[in-house]
Amino acid sequence: MTLHEMMVDEIRDLYHAEKQLTKALPKLAKAATNDDLREAFEMHLEETQEQITRLEEVFEALGEKVKAKPCAGMAGIIEEGNDTMKEDADGAVMDAALIAAAQRAEHYEIGAYGTCIEWARLMGHTEVVALLEQTLEEEKATDKKLTMLAESEINQAALAEGGHEDGEEEEEETGRRVAKASGARKQTSRRQASKGGTRGRAKAADRRR
Numbered sequence: 001m002t003l004h005e006m007m008v009d010e011i012r013d014l015y016h017a018e019k020q021l022t023k024a025l026p027k028l029a030k031a032a033t034n035d036d037l038r039e040a041f042e043m044h045l046e047e048t049q050e051q052i053t054r055l056e057e058v059f060e061a062l063g064e065k066v067k068a069k070p071c072a073g074m075a076g077i078i079e080e081g082n083d084t085m086k087e088d089a090d091g092a093v094m095d096a097a098l099i100a101a102a103q104r105a106e107h108y109e110i111g112a113y114g115t116c117i118e119w120a121r122l123m124g125h126t127e128v129v130a131l132l133e134q135t136l137e138e139e140k141a142t143d144k145k146l147t148m149l150a151e152s153e154i155n156q157a158a159l160a161e162g163g164h165e166d167g168e169e170e171e172e173e174t175g176r177r178v179a180k181a182s183g184a185r186k187q188t189s190r191r192q193a194s195k196g197g198t199r200g201r202a203k204a205a206d207r208r209r
Ligand code: FE
Pocket: 018, 021, 048, 051, 109, 139
């Protein structure tokens, strides 16, 4: 297999990844409580549809057949996102988790496009480089926007949702179970969990048993 063939394979993988995202992004938008976040997902859905067209232009420029190759990586990321959406979480907490899921997808794309761009550049496919770079910029901008939304308001709102009190009850319960089940070292993790006072840590302590 040549590097050219490998590149075409990677682009087919991306083609499938983007197609999967056009089905996942509407679900993320629907699950979002924050208006700006929902709009960000909707806007990226439109971009993603253009990215698919752009990839078809890439195949054409390379004289290759337009074809998708099953992308298990993105399928896994989307599956995790679907699991997240099934969680019982308050609005802002869910929003924070949706951002976490979406950023995994963006980072996957950023990695894959970066590689394809470099290989295309190496092999002198100028038009392909230009097309893929447009998409890469959109992925990076989406990632940045999600970070901005998380850091400017959503994470704070999630923290304020009052998971605290709720979490403490759970921790005590977890702590009891931990104490019963094991020795000193495990009790340390319980204490750490109580100190942190979040449901996530309590669950982590629980898992450590
Ligand atoms: Fe994309």
